[in-house]
Amino acid sequence: MANISTLDAGASPLHYYGFELRRYREAAGLTQRELGQITNYTGSLIGQIETARKVPTLEFSQRMDAALGTGGLLTRLHPLVMRTQLPAWFQQVAELEVRAVEICSFQTHMVLGLLQTPDYARAVLGAVDRDKLDDRTAARLARQRVFEKENPPVFWAILSEAALHLQIGDRETMRGQLAHLLTFEDNPLINIQVLPSDTGAHAGLTGSFNLYRFTDDPTILYTESYGSGYPTANPDTVKDCSLRYDHLQAAALSIKESAELIRGVMEDRYGEQVA
Template identity: 80%
Template sequence: MVNINTLDPSASPLDYYGFELRRYREAAGLTQRQFGDVINYTGSMVGQVETARKLPTLDFSQRSDAALCTGGLLTRLHPLVMRSQLPAWFQQVAELEVRAVEICSFQTHMILGLLQTPAYARAVLGALDRSDLDDRTAVRLARQSILEKEETPVFWAVLSEAALYLEIGGRETMRGQLAHLLTFENTPRINIQVLPFSAGAHAGLTGSFDLYRFAGDPAILYTESFRSGHPSANPETVKECALRYDHLQAAALSLKDSAELIRSVMEDRYGDQVAQVQLQQ
């Protein structure tokens, strides 16, 4: 007989999701295996989700909702489940991302999480720790759903040119990552600027930071150190960093020139012609 764990739906969003999935499935008179056949997943996968041992994917949630006629419950729960799996110190930031009407980000050496491709995110997260890498990557990518909302936040990203050259995950991964940045070239609410090496000393030398602005609440500054995040609503601190961001945007290339630089680096450093030269050598 299959061992059925008893879940406390109040324990976590993942437990609540599993509890509701089982409740709907049993009401439909389906075994885990039968339900898995309906949504094209294994019965084992269904069982692991129901017992909070496996994270559901968005596809799993959507298929389950359709099969069980839940009115979209599981799909609505999915972002909450994924945010709950972020490191405890980062969960507050994920909430800020969801609530913000404007996000301004400056990154000194890599592409920020909201713009990462799956391969790039996997390479970053797996640099020293490859445990549960599939789930951790999925959790990070789930944050990007805020950029797909009907009313997305206005998003400004200033990236140091170094982020284009730091070869994270290999040439193919970097080419895909830079190509992904270019997909936002004609998206007015998502804007990417590159701070070139030629800018020299600049207002962001103290490190990366993010500014979150809200419809009815004070803006919040977020900085990060090893395994800890530091949100601050101190008006003077926020004001100072907002001024720094203005100067970074002024020193950065225009949106058009930034896209051209990204395209140039993608082709010249990570393009097929580079591989052909290396093979000839």
């Protein structure tokens, strides 16, 4: 466990964040308790973050930047800190999301992390392992800040209709998740299509996959299995899955029709029940 005297700023982004927070606090002549009083946090929490025992939130970072006059340093560090809280095998994918100019995703059974609500993400991540669930959920949701960049990627998401019906969490969680998908209905950068259940055999039967396209670099195909991810730039494999994605888009409902289907499932399956 790290402490004030042994914290190594080079050990990880979380350690560097803690080191810088402490450095700015001490330069301001404030104790942890005094800084906590200014920012409405406990001195104990500030101490835990300074010693890399707890992960900071975005709001915490913004308040500390304002109180300590850091020029926004901690807020800028926050995405990097959160990215390193993801499973090691998934961190490369988070980097691809940040760099990509276009992301194309096909999901067979659940909503992709970039579109998940907090309750839905928590239910997904806590299905088997509830250890550090708050931090893991925050790390997943932090990936969505990619859409807040100055030049965010164009995102195409094709969901199997089964993903709308598989109840993850309680009914209210699912209703909130489907309502969240509908908020993107008029967003030209985030495009959601549903592959209806009556499509029959289709190009995505082998499973979910993502394509990441870049301005100058080759397209990356990403697939995963339990606890492992498989990115590849193999031209033949990428070409094959790009063609599969084209066929899936052709078979899927239009963006408008998809929104209508999502709205219908939300009301019919997850609407308020009459006793």
